[in-house]
Amino acid sequence: MNSVPDSVAEAAELARRLEQSLRQLGELGPATVGGTPRETVLANNKVTLYRYGDSRSHKAAGPALLITYALVNRPYVLDLEPQRSTIAQLLAQGLDVYLVDWGYPDSGDHQTTLEDYLCDRLDSCVDAVCDLRGESTVNLLGVCQGGTFSLCYSALFPGKVRNLVTMVTPVDFHTPGNLLSRWVQGVDLDRLAT
Structure with missing residues (x-):
């Protein structure tokens, strides 16, 4: 179990790294998209x-x-x-x-x-x-x-x-291990359609 001073030191280090990351992100500027003629x-x-x-x-x-x-x-x-x-x-x-x-x-x-x-x-x-x-x-x-x-x-x-x-095209929504299939298993599709 960490002591309070260790936890405070870890939190301070995390805050320092977060501040540094945010500063670096701010220096990047906006991304240019759609550049191909x-x-x-x-x-x-x-x-x-x-x-x-x-x-x-x-x-x-x-x-x-x-x-x-x-x-x-x-x-x-x-x-x-x-x-x-x-x-x-x-x-x-x-x-x-x-x-x-x-x-x-x-x-x-x-x-x-x-x-x-x-x-x-x-x-x-x-x-x-x-x-x-x-x-x-x-x-x-x-x-x-x-x-x-x-x-x-x-x-x-x-x-x-x-x-x-x-x-990356969803095609078969009936496969048991498919995340989308698991999401809709409990959905009453008839009720949703009305």
């Missing part, structure tokens, strides 16, 4: 479709990759600082990178359905990429909830998707 190629409702890179990279671009990110998170997490940018890395690999930004849902979206997101908004983004590229299919990368959207979209429109890749 991009252009808007489609704006539909709140949805924006971006094409990354500059005009030189577009002319020499390899296969197109359409990234569908989560509706509830911000997609700039894929384009943090240059050395931490998934999008910059994909461009460096020669891909022609597009990204769907769903915008910020608000009370006006309370009647927006999954069908609206998939069959209207995501489908119009896929069509825009295909039109720009003169192709009939896209490579689709779904991240998190965007992966779930991409899986559903691919099932509805298999002729428009050349390849599908998902990252």
Whole structure:
């Protein structure tokens, strides 16, 4: 058991280290996100479709990759600082990178359905990429909830998707060890839906 003087000394050391850490954080300044050049190629409702890179990279671009990110998170997490940018890395690999930004849902979206997101908004983004590229299919990368959207979209429109890749995408909610499965085991879904 620690003595009172030892506990006081530990608390003082912890306070000193915390103060030092806060000072270092204050010196960092704001993070720069979204630094990779991009252009808007489609704006539909709140949805924006971006094409990354500059005009030189577009002319020499390899296969197109359409990234569908989560509706509830911000997609700039894929384009943090240059050395931490998934999008910059994909461009460096020669891909022609597009990204769907769903915008910020608000009370006006309370009647927006999954069908609206998939069959209207995501489908119009896929069509825009295909039109720009003169192709009939896209490579689709779904991240998190965007992966779930991409899986559903691919099932509805298999002729428009050349390849599908998902990252951190919840798919099977019935596995017993799955954290999400454990969370909903005690939820009365019928009562929740009414």
